[in-house]
Amino acid sequence: MALVLLQELGDVQPCPPAFWTLLADVARLLWLESDVVWYEWRRSEASAGAFLAELSLHDGGRARKAIAGLWVxxxxxxxxxxxxxxxxxxxTPEYWGxxxxxDVVTMHETRVAAGSARIVQVVPPVPMAS
Incomplete structure (x- = not known):
């Protein structure tokens, strides 16, 4: 329950990467592997920033240049x-700034577009706590 409350705190206000690392460590000790993966993802978001978007996949395949990790x-x-x-x-943050x-970005896994995503929100990186 404490992890859920702390996660909700992180959803309400930006928390530094170390916050998410601590939650991942606790989840790991409790054998909550899916939570570990989620908290590590959130640590990545806090470190690099993130984009929330609505993605529509085309009926086909999915190349990457402006590369991003994807969480559905x-x-x-x-x-x-x-x-x-x-x-x-x-x-590759230099392509995303x-x-x-x-804005709409196109998803590729090959030369043929596999989908497109409309950016809904830009989440900036969270500064490291001093």
Whole structure:
């Protein structure tokens, strides 16, 4: 229960990467592996910033240049032709800094576009606590 309350605190206000690392460590001690993965994801968001977006997959394949980690909210996988809210953590931040809510990015896994995502929110990196 304490982890849930602390996570909710992190959802309300930006928390530094160390906060999420501590939650991941506690979850690891409690054998809550899915929570460990989520808290480590949130640590990445706090470190690099993130983009919340609505992603629609095309009925086809999925190349990367402006590379980002992808987390599909509320699902294990997103099937072709479906839409879902996603979280993107830029792995090449220099290609992402210009994006604002309303912008659309195209998803590739090959030369053919696999989907497109409309940016809903930009989450800046959280400064390291001193």
């Amino acid at each position: 909210e509320g699902r294990v996988a997103l099937e072709p032709g479906r839409c879902a809210r996603v979280r993107l953590v830029p792995l 210009h994006l604002v809510p309303g």
